[in-house]
Amino acid sequence: xxxxxxxxxxxxxxxxxxxxxxxxxxxxxxxxxxxxxxxxxxxxxxxxxxxxxxxxxxxxxxxxxxxxxxxxxxxxxxxxxxxxxxxxxxxxxxxxxxxxxxxxxxxxxxxxxxxxxxxxxxxxxxxxxxxxxxxxxxxxxxxxxxxxxxxxxxxxxxxxxxxxxxxxxxxxxxxxxxxxxxxxxxxxxxxxxxxxxxxxxxxxxxxxxxxxxxxxxxxxxxxxxxxxxxxxxxxxxxxxxxxxxxxxxxxxxxxxxxxxxxxxxxxxxxxxxxxxxxxxxxxxxxxxxxxxxxxxxxxxxxxxxxxxxxxxxxxxxxxxxxxxxxxxxxxxxxxxxxxx
Amino acid sequence: xxxxxxxxxxxxxxxxxxxxxxxxxxxxxxxxxxxxxxxxxxxxxxxxxxxxxxxxxxxxxxxxxxxxxxxxxxxxxxxxxxxxxxxxxxxxxxxxxxxxxxxxxxxxxxxxxxxxxxxxxxxxxxxxxxxxxxxxxxxxxxxxxxxxxxxxxxxxxxxxxxxxxxxxxxxxxxxxxxxxxxxxxxxxxxxxxxxxxxxxxxxxxxxxxxxxxxxxxxxxxxxxxxxxxxxxxxxxxxxxxxxxxxxxxxxxxxxxxxxxxxxxxxxxxxxxxxxxxxxxxxxxxxxxxxxxxxxxxxxxxxxxxxxxxxxxxxxxxxxxxxxxxxxxxxxxxxxxxxxxxxxxxxxxxxxxxxxxxxxxxxxxxxxxxxxxxxxxxxxxxxxxxxxxxxxxxxxxxxxxxxxxxxxxxxxxxxxxxxxxxxxxxxxxxxxxxxxxxxxxxxxxxxxxxxxxxxxxxxxxxxxxxxxxxxxxxxxxxxxxxxxxxxxxxxxxxxxxxxxxxxxxxxxxxxxxxxxxxxxxxxxxxxxxxxxxxxxxxxxxxxxxxxxxxxxxxxxxxxxxxxxxxxxxxxxxxxxxxxxxxxxxx
Numbered sequence: 001x002x003x004x005x006x007x008x009x010x011x012x013x014x015x016x017x018x019x020x021x022x023x024x025x026x027x028x029x030x031x032x033x034x035x036x037x038x039x040x041x042x043x044x045x046x047x048x049x050x051x052x053x054x055x056x057x058x059x060x061x062x063x064x065x066x067x068x069x070x071x072x073x074x075x076x077x078x079x080x081x082x083x084x085x086x087x088x089x090x091x092x093x094x095x096x097x098x099x100x101x102x103x104x105x106x107x108x109x110x111x112x113x114x115x116x117x118x119x120x121x122x123x124x125x126x127x128x129x130x131x132x133x134x135x136x137x138x139x140x141x142x143x144x145x146x147x148x149x150x151x152x153x154x155x156x157x158x159x160x161x162x163x164x165x166x167x168x169x170x171x172x173x174x175x176x177x178x179x180x181x182x183x184x185x186x187x188x189x190x191x192x193x194x195x196x197x198x199x200x201x202x203x204x205x206x207x208x209x210x211x212x213x214x215x216x217x218x219x220x221x222x223x224x225x226x227x228x229x230x231x232x233x234x235x236x237x238x239x240x241x242x243x244x245x246x247x248x249x250x251x252x253x254x255x256x257x258x259x260x261x262x263x264x265x266x267x268x269x270x271x272x273x274x275x276x277x278x279x280x281x282x283x284x285x286x287x288x289x290x291x292x293x294x295x296x297x298x299x300x301x302x303x304x305x306x307x308x309x310x311x312x313x314x315x316x317x318x319x320x321x322x323x324x325x326x327x328x329x330x331x332x333x334x335x336x337x338x339x340x
Numbered sequence: 341x342x343x344x345x346x347x348x349x350x351x352x353x354x355x356x357x358x359x360x361x362x363x364x365x366x367x368x369x370x371x372x373x374x375x376x377x378x379x380x381x382x383x384x385x386x387x388x389x390x391x392x393x394x395x396x397x398x399x400x401x402x403x404x405x406x407x408x409x410x411x412x413x414x415x416x417x418x419x420x421x422x423x424x425x426x427x428x429x430x431x432x433x434x435x436x437x438x439x440x441x442x443x444x445x446x447x448x449x450x451x452x453x454x455x456x457x458x459x460x461x462x463x464x465x466x467x468x469x470x471x472x473x474x475x476x477x478x479x480x481x482x483x484x485x486x487x488x489x490x491x492x493x494x495x496x497x498x499x500x501x502x503x504x505x506x507x508x509x510x511x512x513x514x515x516x517x518x519x520x521x522x523x524x525x526x527x528x529x530x531x532x533x534x535x536x537x538x539x540x541x542x543x544x545x546x547x548x549x550x551x552x553x554x555x556x557x558x559x560x561x562x563x564x565x566x567x568x569x570x571x572x573x574x575x576x577x578x579x580x581x582x583x584x585x586x587x588x589x590x591x592x593x594x595x596x597x598x599x600x601x602x603x604x605x606x607x608x609x610x611x612x613x614x615x616x617x618x619x620x621x622x623x624x625x626x627x628x629x630x631x632x633x634x635x636x637x638x639x640x641x642x643x644x645x646x647x648x649x650x651x652x653x654x655x656x657x658x659x660x661x662x663x664x665x666x667x668x669x670x671x672x673x674x675x676x677x678x679x680x681x682x683x684x685x686x687x688x689x690x691x692x693x694x695x696x697x698x699x700x701x702x703x704x705x706x707x708x709x710x711x712x713x714x715x716x717x718x719x720x721x722x723x724x725x726x727x728x729x730x731x732x733x734x735x736x737x738x739x740x741x742x743x744x745x746x747x748x749x750x751x752x753x754x755x756x757x758x759x760x761x762x763x764x765x766x767x768x769x770x771x772x773x774x775x776x777x778x779x780x781x782x783x784x785x786x787x788x789x790x791x792x793x794x795x796x797x798x799x800x801x802x803x804x805x806x807x808x809x810x811x812x813x814x815x816x817x818x819x820x821x822x823x824x825x826x827x828x829x830x831x832x833x834x835x836x837x838x839x840x841x842x843x844x845x846x847x848x849x850x851x852x853x854x855x856x857x858x859x860x861x862x863x864x865x866x867x868x869x870x871x872x873x874x875x876x877x878x879x880x881x882x883x884x885x886x887x888x889x890x891x892x893x894x895x896x897x898x899x900x901x902x903x904x905x906x907x908x909x910x911x912x913x914x915x916x917x918x919x920x921x922x923x924x925x
Contacts, residue, residue: 009764013771060434069677092392093674132440133433139415140811147808147817151801158800162793197743200816204750207801207820211754211794215761218790249757249764255702256760257753260695264746268691276386276680276742277688284750 009248022240025301039185052193054136061099062128067121074099077115167306172213175299179209183287198279205287213295219246231323235313239304254292350840357833364727377734384741390444392676395668428815461556464549465497466617472515472544496550501531509533515544528552536626553595558588562659564652578647580656589639599632692749709855714759721830751823758831762787780843798824
């Protein structure tokens with residue numbers, strides 16, 4: 001298996017084995033477009049994202065003079081009334097418990113209050129409830145969005161300067177946007193609550209997505225640096241070859257990145273159920289998969305597509321075709337070549 | 341010499357890495373011995389718990405706080421907390437009335453003062469100023485010579501405000517060693533004796549100020565810019581612009597009319613009557629006391645002086661953000677336990693470990709012995725990151741939340757990617773038929789560019805989000821930047837030098853089957869195959885000139901059917917977009 005994988009790498013490098021990522025771009029673009037459209041439709045159909053208490057605020061219960069400080073008792077009391085809720089239970093100053101949940105109806109509030117009273121063995125007037133505002137307020141979201149926009153703009157400029165072409169920037173950012181939409185769409189589909197951890201995971205994915213694209217694009221830059229002086233391959237073929245040559249690294253990197261995340265998602269979250277780890281690792285798991293795929297299937301083909309109609313490259317493609325035609329009819333072609 | 345060059349260089353770099361690690365360990369050890377740092381990283385609120393403070397806002401005039409003011413208060417407290425380090429605090433509102441601040445650990449008195457402090461900003465006219473030092477006891481003005489008011493003060497600039505008590509307080513006030521105790525908020529209708537703290541460029545000053553003339557709430561906004569000269573050309577002097585609302589405009593006009601008279605009477609530019617100055621007072625401290633050079637009628641004064649870009653920005657920010665007429669009473673301050681049980685951290689770490697084991701297995705499977713270089717590099721990166729986190733926990737109050745721990749585990753992927761890019765480049769070079777030593781050097785030259793360019797993206801994300809974002813996002817950006825830097829250090833100072841050395845060993849250099857760099861497994865066809873046979877390049881880079889078009893087209897036409905099929909098949913194999921070929925047919 002390992003040896004065949006090495007062989008796989010060798011064949012990809014020499015071009016003996018090649019996957020037509022660039023040529024079949026219409027198929028990939030169509031799939032990406034459908035996936036993005038679905039990712040926008042799903043949250044809309046479900047009535048928006050399921051935002052957590054950190055974003056919307058919620059109810060807070062304070063239980064004083066508790067007999068036990070077991071957090072599980074409080075969680076259970078809330079879940080008995082609102083199944084699937086993820087309350088945040090903390091012990092405050094020794095004998096007081098603080099239980100925070102999503103917004104509750106009056107009826108639910110009363111039921112939970114009764115549940116907490118018996119769970120912690122206190123009297124009625126030792127349980128108070130109040131409303132808490134979001135910890136992730138509008139100001140945090142606003143600043144994060146500003147930061148994100150500034151980052152993407154600066155990254156686009158940085159890439160345009162480094163690669164000396166804005167077309168690579170545009171392709172890389174497009175790939176990132178596809179990753180962003182699909183990851184958000186899958187998260188909405190999972191119906192997990194959106195927590196600050198999920199947002200952090202999401203930001204990591206954006207940075208990973210651009211990072212991954214830069215690595216592949218650097219190989220494309222290297223392969224296509226002297227494309228106009230060569231008739232070996234057309235520009236699109238050189239791009240495709242670069243993607244194939246970096247395919248082994250893309251797979252290896254994705255595997256190495258996704259193994260720990262997958263372990264957290266499936267083992268950690270499986271054992272613990274809902275919580276910070278599950279939210280974060282789901283966003284990352286989906287994002288790393290989609291981000292790697294978007295580089296190969298969206299960003300690279302898009303770059304080839306953006307440049308294929310440049311006059312210099314059209315001419316070069318023609319020359320490649322002529323050279324190939326010449327090579328097939330060996331004797332005549334070399335004679336013609338020599339004759340010219 | 342040429343052969344030992346890279347080897348020596350490699351060894352030297354490895355020694356430097358050892359020095360860096362030892363230095364970081366020494367710093368942390370020193371901090372631990374001094375009792376300020378600890379060997380383990382500090383944990384954030386969700387994992388360690390901390391202190392919860394419930395703050396009840398006090399609005400000037402006793403009116404109820406509205407939602408907008410409350411949100412503004414939360415934003416301002418968040419800025420203050422963020423400014424004191426990268427600990428992720430939780431700030432929210434309760435019952436639409438109180439602000440709840442949860443901080444990891446036990447907040448210091450400074451942090452507490454910072455949170456409680458209202459941003460009470462106003463403008464007062466200056467009555468008298470002096471050097472910051474307290475007047476020595478022996479040279480204090482005798483009681484009978486203290487200035488005595490002769491009449492009721494007519495306006496805020498009237499020196500009749502200076503009573504013997506006020507003057508006495510002024511003389512004994514020591515602005516060079518200001519006391520940390522926050523005095524009670526001053527009465528806006530009485531004079532105020534206070535300091536202008538020393539800055540890098542100016543010494544501390546002390547002032548007697550008249551009653552408040554214009555309130556900070558009358559400021560609509562503030563900005564800073566390079567001053568324009570009389571010709572409209574930009575000079576290199578920084579200036580701060582203020583814009584008042586209607587009420588502020590009217591009041592400020594009245595003040596500047598009065599103050600400007602003092603300025604003109606004292607001889608304009610060369611004069612030094614303190615009464616021509618108005619002081620911008622934030623939380624009862626003077627942050628700036630410019631002179632009134634003109635009567636401002638449009639409510640848009642411009643403050644000029646010896647500003648640097650930084651100090652202009654600082655003043656402008658203070659003017660803009662400082663106008664919060666709310667102060668806070670700490671209603672309760674309680675210990676709060678971690679919201680996530682220790683179980684979450686344990687499971688997270690366990691899952692992370694299992695993931696790491698999988699990475700180890702995968703690396704060995706993919707890269708054989710070279711996989712050990714990956715693992716060793718990850719270990720070095722882990723050690724660097726751990727030391728950095730522990731040290732930053734001490735100096736910057738950086739704390740690890742569960743999300744941060746997960747972020748670090750994810751960083752493994754991106755760190756390993758640098759090695760993967762590098763190893764694949766070496767393999768590519770080997771496939772081209774190079775020897776291992778030159779493959780390592782050439783592969784590194786190419787991989788270095790890729791690694792730098794891609795890490796630049798990560799660093800950019802970290803920097804931008806760190807400086808722009810607030811709260812949790814800022815903590816995340818810090819972790820992201822930290823791992824990107826650790827990664828760069830490791831790939832430059834460990835992985836590459838190690839490979840330089842390994843390339844010279846027999847095991848790797850001769851491409852042992854388990855080295856992961858076995859030329860045969862990489863499908864290398866040596867350039868020279870003995871007996872004078874050279875490998876033929878796969879395709880000759882023929883340069884076909886435009887003149888050949890006709891001949892080439894003719895050649896296509898003259899192909900036999902079998903040849904044409906073969907040609908088409910080859911094209912499909914190379915995956916070309918064969919639009920151009922069809923045109924020719």
